Amino acid sequence: MIPTSIPSELPATAAALCTVFIFLVPFAGAGLALINTGLGRSRSAAHCMMSALCAISVAALVYFVCGFAWQGFPGQPAHVVNLGGSSWDWIAAGTFLFRHLPLDGSPVSLAALLGMFSAGLAALIPTGSGCDRWRLGACCASTALLAGWTFPLFAHWVWGGGWLAQLGARYGMGHGFVDAGGSGTIQVTGGLTALAIAWIIGPRHGKYAADGMPSAIPGHNMVLVVFGCALTLVGWLGLNSAGAILFYGVEPVRAVGIAVNTTIAATSAAVAAAFITNTRFGKPDASLCANGWIGGLAASSAAAAFIVPAEAAIIGLVAGTLVTLSVEWFELRMSVDDPAGAISVHAVGGLWGLLAAGFFVTLPEQAASAVGIHASGQWLAQLIGISTLIGFVLPLTYGLNLLLNRFYPQRVASEGERQGMDLYELGAGAYPEFLTHSEEFTQRKI
Amino acid sequence: MKLLGFGLLLAGWAISIAAVAMLPDGVLRTAFVLAGLGVEALGLALAIRAHLDRRSSEA
Numbered sequence: 001m002i003p004t005s006i007p008s009e010l011p012a013t014a015a016a017l018c019t020v021f022i023f024l025v026p027f028a029g030a031g032l033a034l035i036n037t038g039l040g041r042s043r044s045a046a047h048c049m050m051s052a053l054c055a056i057s058v059a060a061l062v063y064f065v066c067g068f069a070w071q072g073f074p075g076q077p078a079h080v081v082n083l084g085g086s087s088w089d090w091i092a093a094g095t096f097l098f099r100h101l102p103l104d105g106s107p108v109s110l111a112a113l114l115g116m117f118s119a120g121l122a123a124l125i126p127t128g129s130g131c132d133r134w135r136l137g138a139c140c141a142s143t144a145l146l147a148g149w150t151f152p153l154f155a156h157w158v159w160g161g162g163w164l165a166q167l168g169a170r171y172g173m174g175h176g177f178v179d180a181g182g183s184g185t186i187q188v189t190g191g192l193t194a195l196a197i198a199w200i201i202g203p204r205h206g207k208y209a210a211d212g213m214p215s216a217i218p219g220h221n222m223v224l225v226v227f228g229c230a231l232t233l234v235g236w237l238g239l240n241s242a243g244a245i246l247f248y249g250v251e252p253v254r255a256v257g258i259a260v261n262t263t264i265a266a267t268s269a270a271v272a273a274a275f276i277t278n279t280r281f282g283k284p285d286a287s288l289c290a291n292g293w294i295g296g297l298a299a300s301s302a303a304a305a306f307i308v309p310a311e312a313a314i315i316g317l318v319a320g321t322l323v324t325l326s327v328e329w330f331e332l333r334m335s336v337d338d339p340a341g342a343i344s345v346h347a348v349g350g351l352w353g354l355l356a357a358g359f360f361v362t363l364p365e366q367a368a369s370a371v372g373i374h375a376s377g378q379w380l381a382q383l384i385g386i387s388t389l390i391g392f393v394l395p396l397t398y399g400l401n402l403l404l405n406r407f408y409p410q411r412v413a414s415e416g417e418r419q420g421m422d423l424y425e426l427g428a429g430a431y432p433e434f435l436t437h438s439e440e441f442t443q444r445k446i
Numbered sequence: 447m448k449l450l451g452f453g454l455l456l457a458g459w460a461i462s463i464a465a466v467a468m469l470p471d472g473v474l475r476t477a478f479v480l481a482g483l484g485v486e487a488l489g490l491a492l493a494i495r496a497h498l499d500r501r502s503s504e505a
Contacts, residue, residue, distance in 0.1 A: 391459025
């Protein structure tokens with residue numbers, strides 16, 4: 001259950017614990033980078049890791065320059081628009097470059113730190129869908145747009161006291177849009193950007209035959225992928241706990257419950273993926289199980305702090321099923337080449353997590369009536385958040401990236417794709433001692 | 447067609463927002479939010495269709 005009042009200041013113990021939880025978040029980034037790299041081709045492995053490093057770096061810098069000024073924190077200055085007789089908080093009006101921000105463990109400073117890591121995490125997601133063909137410079141420029149505009153805008157609406165967060169208090173919709181760990185703010189925002197990138201740069205050469213049938217291009221290193229999954233769990237434990245304490249005033253002792261729910265969601269999603277792939281193909285598919293695991297984590301973020309373990313298991317099982325089926329749907333039906341399954345994992349998994357929060361999150365009946373909000377309106381608030389992600393964030397991120405593509409083509413030249421991104425853009429491969437098979441450099445006849 | 451699809455996505459979102467801002471609590475608001483999501487689904491289908499058409503023409 002969500003506390004009905006959020007403390008304006010954190011007790012020292014809660015602030016210290018929250019800081020430690022935020023320090024764990026970069027593990028999620030490291031895990032995602034390893035997964036994206038492992039699911040890509042060997043001749044683009046160093047480039048993929050380099051893209052991840054650049055995406056995190058650019059995201060952190062841009063977020064520092066202007067992102068947090070537009071994200072803000074509840075109680076901070078914001079631009080308000082009058083709509084339908086009531087004021088709507090659209091964007092924060094903070095100062096650039098972290099000026100006037102006390103970096104002293106106060107809630108606003110912790111929100112800035114968590115936001116910086118979260119922007120980096122969101123920026124890593126499109127590197128999975130753009131694997132093997134997305135230019136490094138374009139990746140950096142696209143990340144700047146994401147971390148400087150798309151992410152802070154939606155983060156303000158949810159975490160910065162914006163209009164989505166106020167749906168409960170102003171319009172009686174439960175507790176407003178609930179997304180403690182960033183199912184929507186990080187995962188869906190990043191996942192929809194991954195879809196925009198995959199649409200704009202198109203599939204890898206040789207992925208689709210002339211009749212539209214896809215050919216399998218398996219990942220080059222499953223050890224990296226599975227190790228990445230283990231790392232992401234550590235990061236997600238920190239992400240879900242820190243978000244719940246910081247933005248929803250959850251007691252720090254609930255961190256154990258959050259960790260249990262997060263773990264159960266991830267494991268049940270991986271089991272669901274293993275079961276489905278084993279049933280359909282005769283053997284469990286390692287890459288789809290890894291996708292299921294991350295999909296379960298993405299789905300758990302919205303409500304891990306407010307549900308019981310059985311509900312987390314249901315969220316995970318459905319997430320694992322959805323992710324496994326949608327990976328195939330995107331590849332076969334939509335002709336979207338997404339080497340790391342980033343769109344299915346983060347966008348589909350995250351959207352399911354937001355919807356599930358509407359079903360499972362409950363408010364204490366007495367406390368709800370005391371502050372004049374309706375517990376039953378929670379799912380409507382979640383639907384409006386989902387509508388905003390699909391109806392506003394997707395066109396925004398697609399439009400920004402399309403505009404960028406006009407001035408700075410995002411796809412590498414075909415020569416670079418054939419040669420491998422490592423040699424073409426970095427001048428050296430990830431595995432220089434490996435033998436190169438000649439067919440990798442031969443244009444596929446289709 | 448893709449432009450129309452993205453236009454419908456924005457229109458669906460606008461319907462949801464308008465429902466929250468202008469309609470009183472109750473069934474009508476819920477119905478309009480769901481209608482907004484329906485328009486978004488239509489927009490998404492158009493955008494996907496446009497992408498598929500472009501892919502087949504490239505092939």
